[in-house]
Structure formats: C-alpha cells, structure tokens
Amino acid sequence: MTVEKAKKMIEIFERDFDKEVLECELPVFACFTTTWCHHCYPTCLFADQLVEEYDGHIKFVRLDREKNPQIAERYRVVAVPTILIFRNAREVNRLIGFHDRSTLKPVIDIVASG
Numbered sequence: 001m002t003v004e005k006a007k008k009m010i011e012i013f014e015r016d017f018d019k020e021v022l023e024c025e026l027p028v029f030a031c032f033t034t035t036w037c038h039h040c041y042p043t044c045l046f047a048d049q050l051v052e053e054y055d056g057h058i059k060f061v062r063l064d065r066e067k068n069p070q071i072a073e074r075y076r077v078v079a080v081p082t083i084l085i086f087r088n089a090r091e092v093n094r095l096i097g098f099h100d101r102s103t104l105k106p107v108i109d110i111v112a113s114g
Contacts, residue, residue: 005041007051008060009047009051010060011061011062011063011064012061012072013068014071017063017071021061023089024059027085027087027111027112028058028085028086028087029047029058030086031062031063031082031083032064032081032083033080034080034084036066037080038083039080040080041043043081043083043104044062044081044101046101047104048060050094050104050105053099056069058108058112068092079097081099082095083096085108093111
C-alpha cells in the first residue's frame with residue numbers, strides 16, 4: 001500500500017516564473033512570503049488546504065520575496081504575505097496581509113469559475 005503525498009503549493013523561483021505562472025493555462029495563485037514573516041505561515045497553510053480542492057482549476061505557487069527580488073520588484077510586492085492571482089499572464093487580483101480560508105476561498109471561487 002502506498003501513501004499518497006498531500007498536495008501543497010509548489011515553491012518556484014525567478015527562473016521558473018514565466019513558465020510556471022505567465023505561460024500557465026490555468027489561473028495561478030502566487031503567494032509571496034519570507035522566512036521571517038509571522039503572518040505568511042498561516043496564510044500559506046490555509047492556501048495549502050485549498051490546493052487539492054481546486055486541483056485542475058487553479059495552480060498554487062509560493063515565492064520567497066527575498067530569494068526572488070526581481071519578480072517582487074516587477075510586481076511591486078513590498079509587504080508579505082502578498083497574494084497575486086494571474087489569469088492569461090495578467091494580474092487579476094491582489095491580496096495583502098494575513099488571510100484565512102474564509103477570505104481566500106471566495107476570491108479563488110471567482111477566478112476558478114471565470
């Protein structure tokens with residue numbers, strides 16, 4: 001019997017950003033974090049809980065703002081956590097600060113349905 005690994009957001013880096021986000025056919029939920037951010041961990045944890053629910057409808061990625069400064073600068077990410085939602089290579093929504101499942105889900109539902 002094999003144990004299936006739970007799906008979670010994947011961590012990406014600047015070199016992967018265009019391919020993983022801008023060229024993705026699915027809408028993309030991109031969460032910018034840092035290792036020292038106290039609100040990032042729970043926000044990402046809530047997002048991780050949604051990955052399986054939206055599998056095949058939305059791609060979930062995580063970027064460390066400090067390890068990816070050019071992407072953070074390109075999209076003017078100064079506060080963490082910042083969530084950018086992309087569709088067709090364009091930013092369609094932005095959430096800044098702590099968000100729990102009850103505030104993430106309605107935003108994701110809109111993107112997933114449209």
